[in-house]
Amino acid sequence: MKTSLAFATLVLFIAALLIPQTSCSLKEDLHDFVELLPKDELAELAFHYFTVDQEFEDAFIYLKGEEFSVVWDEFFGVQVVKDVLNYLQDAGLNVYGVLNMIADHLEKNHVYPTVMKGKFREGGISGFTNEVLSMLPTEELKAMFEEKMRTSDDFRDFYDKLHHADFHKLLELYNSCEEVQSFLQKLRDHGIDVDSIFSIIAGIFGWAMI
Numbered sequence: 662m663k664t665s666l667a668f669a670t671l672v673l674f675i676a677a678l679l680i681p682q683t684s685c686s687l688k689e690d691l692h693d694f695v696e697l698l699p700k701d702e703l704a705e706l707a708f709h710y711f712t713v714d715q716e717f718e719d720a721f722i723y724l725k726g727e728e729f730s731v732v733w734d735e736f737f738g739v740q741v742v743k744d745v746l747n748y749l750q751d752a753g754l755n756v757y758g759v760l761n762m763i764a765d766h767l768e769k770n771h772v773y774p775t776v777m778k779g780k781f782r783e784g785g786i787s788g789f790t791n792e793v794l795s796m797l798p799t800e801e802l803k804a805m806f807e808e809k810m811r812t813s814d815d816f817r818d819f820y821d822k823l824h825h826a827d828f829h830k831l832l833e834l835y836n837s838c839e840e841v842q843s844f845l846q847k848l849r850d851h852g853i854d855v856d857s858i859f860s861i862i863a864g865i866f867g868w869a870m871i
Contacts, residue, residue: 686815687752694805699796706796710789716851720786723847724767731840733769739830747774748822752815786851835859 710717723729736742737760749756760772809816834841845855 686813687749687819688754690809690813690816690819691754693809694802697798697801697805699798702796703793706789706792714789716786717789720851728840728843729767730769732838732844733764733767735834735838735841737772739834741830743774745822746772748819750774752819786848786853790853 711721737746746756746760757772757774763769764771810820835845848855
């Protein structure tokens with residue numbers, strides 16, 4: 662759960678750079694979450710790890726490699742992933758711009774709509790994750806989520822879109838793709854319990870694990 666929250670936070674942080682400050686309910690909802698994050702501190706932390714931590718550098722090299730290229734293409738080729746991206750893009754969020762900015766840095770294929778890291782102590786991937794978590798306003802994020810579920814129709818629609826996604830396509834990729842399994846094993850080797858994270862995420866959205 663902690664690692665998934667850290668990953669989601671980093672995605673929100675990157676997305677914050679490209680979320681326009683215009684009047685759109687879902688954009689405003691997501692921007693409210695981003696505003697709770699300590700963006701300067703997270704940027705300083707990420708810069709530190711990128712520049713001095715060897716394990717973090719090795720992980721970045723892996724992400725730029727051929728094996729993760731297969732994982733990248735397989736993941737963004739799953740129809741449920743395409744559907745969610747298209748939904749967010751249609752809602753006015755520049756998700757393809759964010760993804761393709763990341764793709765350029767990692768030397769990966771671009772993703773297209775279907776219709777056309779304070780004080781630095783621990784080191785390594787686990788260290789970076791733990792330090793990100795220590796910066797997160799967890800209770801405020803939970804309270805914001807509950808408030809949006811009560812007050813925002815667009816946010817509830819977004820949640821329902823994920824809740825009703827064809828999860829079994831992702832599960833099939835998770836279980837059967839050799840490159841995905843190799844990538845997940847590397848995360849396990851760094852002490853990240855990816856199987857528990859996968860189960861927790863499935864539970865959040867009411868996806869049945871089979």
